[in-house]
Amino acid sequence: MTKAFGRTIALDAVNLAVPAGAVFGFLGPNGAGKTTLLRIMTGLSRATSGSLRILGMPVGTDAPGTRQDVGYLPDVPAFYDWMTASQTLHFAGRLHGLEGQRLTTRVHELLDFMKLDGNSQAVGKYSRGMRQRLGVAQALVNSPKLLLLDEPTSALDPGGRKELLEFIGGLRGQTTVFFSTHILSDVERVCDSVAILDKGKVLSQSTMDELRARHGQQTIAVEVSADADRLARTIAGKSWCISVHPGPRGEIMAKVSDVAAAQHELPALISDQGTGLVRLESAEISLEDVFLELVGESLP
Numbered sequence: 001m002t003k004a005f006g007r008t009i010a011l012d013a014v015n016l017a018v019p020a021g022a023v024f025g026f027l028g029p030n031g032a033g034k035t036t037l038l039r040i041m042t043g044l045s046r047a048t049s050g051s052l053r054i055l056g057m058p059v060g061t062d063a064p065g066t067r068q069d070v071g072y073l074p075d076v077p078a079f080y081d082w083m084t085a086s087q088t089l090h091f092a093g094r095l096h097g098l099e100g101q102r103l104t105t106r107v108h109e110l111l112d113f114m115k116l117d118g119n120s121q122a123v124g125k126y127s128r129g130m131r132q133r134l135g136v137a138q139a140l141v142n143s144p145k146l147l148l149l150d151e152p153t154s155a156l157d158p159g160g161r162k163e164l165l166e167f168i169g170g171l172r173g174q175t176t177v178f179f180s181t182h183i184l185s186d187v188e189r190v191c192d193s194v195a196i197l198d199k200g201k202v203l204s205q206s207t208m209d210e211l212r213a214r215h216g217q218q219t220i221a222v223e224v225s226a227d228a229d230r231l232a233r234t235i236a237g238k239s240w241c242i243s244v245h246p247g248p249r250g251e252i253m254a255k256v257s258d259v260a261a262a263q264h265e266l267p268a269l270i271s272d273q274g275t276g277l278v279r280l281e282s283a284e285i286s287l288e289d290v291f292l293e294l295v296g297e298s299l300p
């Protein structure tokens with residue numbers, strides 16, 4: 001689908017498929033188009049062209065069965081500021097047709113999980129993190145089949161973030177979770193599939209395992225006591241070496257296709273050169289490396 005705001009193309013022929021039951025990370029820098037897509041997915045905004053199906057149903061119609069199966073946390077959740085958290089969740093639950101003991105039990109569960117139980121403050125006095133936790137609870141009130149979360153951890157402290165990510169991970173297989181973020185470690189921690197979006201275009205879409213396999217070279221860091229330039233040239237000529245570049249502390253960083261061969265040969269190469277080995281380390285390529293390689297700019 002494509003979405004244009006005047007001359008700004010916020011989504012440019014985006015084509016995505018999210019497997020049922022997946023925890024799907026939608027990753028992109030500021031302004032990539034994440035919120036725009038989520039708003040279209042909820043029916044709050046319409047695509048300029050193209051189409052979208054959610055749980056098998058076309059979005060943008062009032063077909064029964066879709067909206068009550070979807071939960072949504074907007075990027076800036078809005079509430080009636082004079083209500084308490086409990087009143088907010090009772091209200092949201094009633095809109096979904098919940099009532100009586102089922103509603104009361106669900107509200108208590110969610111308040112307890114989001115650490116908002118016993119809080120009689122009006123929501124208007126909440127901090128940003130508390131509003132985000134209430135927003136997640138509100139998105140969950142109807143036990144949705146599809147949970148859409150727009151940057152769910154952006155205002156949370158480390159403890160709150162860990163708990164929410166663990167909770168999201170626990171939904172795997174039962175609820176499809178589609179969450180946008182620019183926090184790479186959240187995706188690495190919890191997602192099994194990821195799409196990388198930049199300037200409205202999907203640059204990559206795959207499972208985390210495929211992503212690692214595709215960008216699966218490893219990096220080896222070598223620090224020697226002298227003659228690093230000469231060693232870098234020798235390494236660059238080896239069949240297992242993909243590229244060599246200097247590291248932040250002057251060490252040699254080599255992307256290699258066969259880490260075992262590199263580890264086997266390097267000590268002998270260094271010794272032949274008559275220099276001392278200070279450090280030899282290998283590191284698996286991170287999502288940050290892949291993201292920067294694809295997006296090609298510094299992180300937000």
Ligand SMILES: Nc1ncnc2c1ncn2[C@@H]1O[C@H](COP(=O)(O)OP(=O)(O)OP(=O)(O)O)[C@@H](O)[C@H]1O
Pocket residue numbers: 005008009010028029030031032033034035036037075182
């Ligand atoms: N209502 C609007 N009117 C005009 N332009 C808009 C509107 N909403 C979004 N845009 C533009 O569309 C592009 C994508 O914006 P969007 O909010 O979807 O990005 P995002 O990936 O969610 O960014 P962030 O991580 O900063 O929240 C941006 O260039 C933005 O300026």
